[in-house]
Amino acid sequence: MPPSHIAVIGAGIVGVSAALHLQRDGVTVTLIDERNPGEGTSKGNAAVVAVDSVSPVATPGVMWGVPKYLRDPLGPLAIRWSYLPQIAPWLLRFIAASSPRRVEEIATALAAILSRATDVHRDFAQAIGEVSMLRQTGWLGVFERDSKFAGYQWDLDLQKRHGVDYRVLKQEDIRQFEPALQPIFRHAVYYPQNSYVADNFRLVRALAALFAKNGGAIVKAKVTGFGFGPNGPNAVQTPDRAIACDGVVVAAGAWSKKLTAMLGHKVPLDTERGYHVTLPNAQKMPRMPLYSGDHSFAVTPLEIGLRFAGTVELGGLDLPPNYARAEILMKHGRRMFGDLNEEGRSDWMGFRPSMPDSLPVIGRGKRYANTYFAYGHGHLGLTLGPITGKLIADLVAGRDSGVDLTPFRIDRF
Numbered sequence: 001m002p003p004s005h006i007a008v009i010g011a012g013i014v015g016v017s018a019a020l021h022l023q024r025d026g027v028t029v030t031l032i033d034e035r036n037p038g039e040g041t042s043k044g045n046a047a048v049v050a051v052d053s054v055s056p057v058a059t060p061g062v063m064w065g066v067p068k069y070l071r072d073p074l075g076p077l078a079i080r081w082s083y084l085p086q087i088a089p090w091l092l093r094f095i096a097a098s099s100p101r102r103v104e105e106i107a108t109a110l111a112a113i114l115s116r117a118t119d120v121h122r123d124f125a126q127a128i129g130e131v132s133m134l135r136q137t138g139w140l141g142v143f144e145r146d147s148k149f150a151g152y153q154w155d156l157d158l159q160k161r162h163g164v165d166y167r168v169l170k171q172e173d174i175r176q177f178e179p180a181l182q183p184i185f186r187h188a189v190y191y192p193q194n195s196y197v198a199d200n201f202r203l204v205r206a207l208a209a210l211f212a213k214n215g216g217a218i219v220k221a222k223v224t225g226f227g228f229g230p231n232g233p234n235a236v237q238t239p240d241r242a243i244a245c246d247g248v249v250v251a252a253g254a255w256s257k258k259l260t261a262m263l264g265h266k267v268p269l270d271t272e273r274g275y276h277v278t279l280p281n282a283q284k285m286p287r288m289p290l291y292s293g294d295h296s297f298a299v300t301p302l303e304i305g306l307r308f309a310g311t312v313e314l315g316g317l318d319l320p321p322n323y324a325r326a327e328i329l330m331k332h333g334r335r336m337f338g339d340l341n342e343e344g345r346s347d348w349m350g351f352r353p354s355m356p357d358s359l360p361v362i363g364r365g366k367r368y369a370n371t372y373f374a375y376g377h378g379h380l381g382l383t384l385g386p387i388t389g390k391l392i393a394d395l396v397a398g399r400d401s402g403v404d405l406t407p408f409r410i411d412r413f
Contacts, residue, residue: 002396003247003370007032007236009223009259012042013200013382014374015251016207017124017389022249023216025397030243031211032236033252034222038204041253041350041381044276046298046309047200048139048289049121049383051114052191054107054162055155056358057272057312057378058098066091069314074328076296080315087314090270093356093413103158106357109407110380111162113362113387116403118195120386128206133199137288138192139298140169140178142185142336148294149187156189166191180286182338187293196289199303200382219243223252226262232368233263247370249392254317254351256361256375264367265410269376272352273313275326277333280305280344284337295332306340308333312352321349354378362391362408372396373410 004027008019011033019031031037057077069079079087097106118136125134143149159166169177169188177190197203212218219238227235227242235242250259254271285306290299297310308329313322326347334340355361355376365371372395374388394401 002398003245004028005030005245006247006249006396007243007245008249008251009033009236010250010252010256010375011035011037011208011218012040012251012253013038013204013385014253014377014388015249016204016211017386018249018251018374018392019211019216019389020124020207021389021393022396023211023214025393027396029211030217030219030245031208032219032221032223032238032243034220036220037208037218038201041352042204043201044309044348044350045200045274045382046276046289046307047197047300047302047382048298049118049134049195049197050139050380051117051193051383052159052164052166053380053383054110054114054164055158056097056103056106056110057354058094058356058358059103059154060098060100062098063095073322074325077312078314078325080313080319083315083319086316087270090268090356093268097357102357105407106359107158107162109359112403113384113391115163117383117387118193120390121195121197124207124386128210130206133197133203134195135198136195138190139194139196139289139291141189141191141291141293142174142181143187143293144184145294146186152189152293164191165193178286178288178290180284180337181290182336184335194289196300197382202303223259232370247372247396249372249374251374253375253381254353256353256373260373260410263365263371265365265373267361267376267410268356268413270314270354271317272354272378273315273321274309274350274352275311275313275321275323275329276307276309276348277326277330278302278305278307278346278348279340279342281341282306283341290336292332292336297329297332299333299336305344317351323347323349352378352381359408360384360388361410362388363405363410364395366411
């Protein structure tokens with residue numbers, strides 16, 4: 001018999017989505033997080049629904065870049081020296097996932113859920129009464145250097161094999177396609193099926209408010225442990241009280257590793273620290289999100305301003321931010337757009353929960369049948385949050401989702 005009262009731990013886009021889908025099925029749900037809904041990584045991401053992103057972070061040849069990642073703390077992918085001993089086991093699995101055969105398997109698995117992501121985002125936008133929240137503009141990848149675009153052909157071939165729709169633009173068409181850009185780009189690729197959320201933080205708060213309006217309970221507390229009965233966890237322990245339940249969903253992002261261990265599994269979860277700069281008064285706004293193929297970051301025209309977001313820093317949860325990485329984003333942004341009004345600028349750093357193979361954990365626990373896990377989405381948290389919530393609800397209800405979740409199982413390592 002499926003659980004009737006589930007505690008969902010984590011109030012980011014993944015956890016809130018799971019709570020809403022479970023609630024729709026008539027399950028009593030308590031949503032628990034030590035922060036308010038959306039105040040973790042969901043607050044500062046690039047807000048792009050990137051259904052083209054079938055390529056994992058680790059691709060063939062990535063191991064030869066490791067020395068560079070250690071030497072250049074401001075590069076698109078950097079490893080903090082002091083964190084190297086802790087990240088080493090993760091890096092070995094990361095490199096193992098970069099073989100051509102494994103990359104094809106990962107791309108196939110990602111494509112299966114990415115193809116469903118936009119429909120669930122659209123459903124949620126309708127549910128909160130803001131259809132215009134999801135802006136289906138496509139997005140544009142731009143390249144200044146011939147060498148970078150030549151290197152991107154591998155990605156384009158992988159995308160084509162896995163059903164991604166795109167169009168390569170001629171140089172003379174780029175400025176007409178996106179007038180806000182400086183005339184420095186020689187190559188561009190347009191992805192018509194991508195979209196973006198007008199305000200990613202507001203989206204999560206609106207979904208959480210809908211959950212609460214429909215009778216869901218939101219508890220602001222840190223989870224410190226679990227109570228157990230004969231069938232698995234029957235309570236979630238916080239500093240002040242135990243919250244009774246007969247099922248648990250762990251969707252706590254980068255903080256999921258310890259909770260998962262308490263429920264009987266060890267996972268190689270770590271964090272890709274990402275940075276953003278948001279300019280509320282930029283005065284130049286592109287028509288759609290952009291991707292810098294030269295420097296690996298996204299640019300999004302949000303309701304709250306122009307956001308530059310991205311890059312990867314492997315440094316764990318405890319080291320202080322290196323906001324020089326945010327300044328690098330801004331440097332590249334000035335080159336893309338020319339002069340920008342930086343009055344009111346805000347810099348931010350967040351933690352992307354990442355598995356070495358770029359596949360999230362989505363599935364039921366092996367030790368306890370009433371435990372479910374949904375985290376590790378890396379760069380695709382916003383993109384895959386809503387569909388992940390639906391897949392978790394399908395698992396709980398015993399429904400066939402039409403998606404093979406074997407590649408996402410918790411014990412695959």
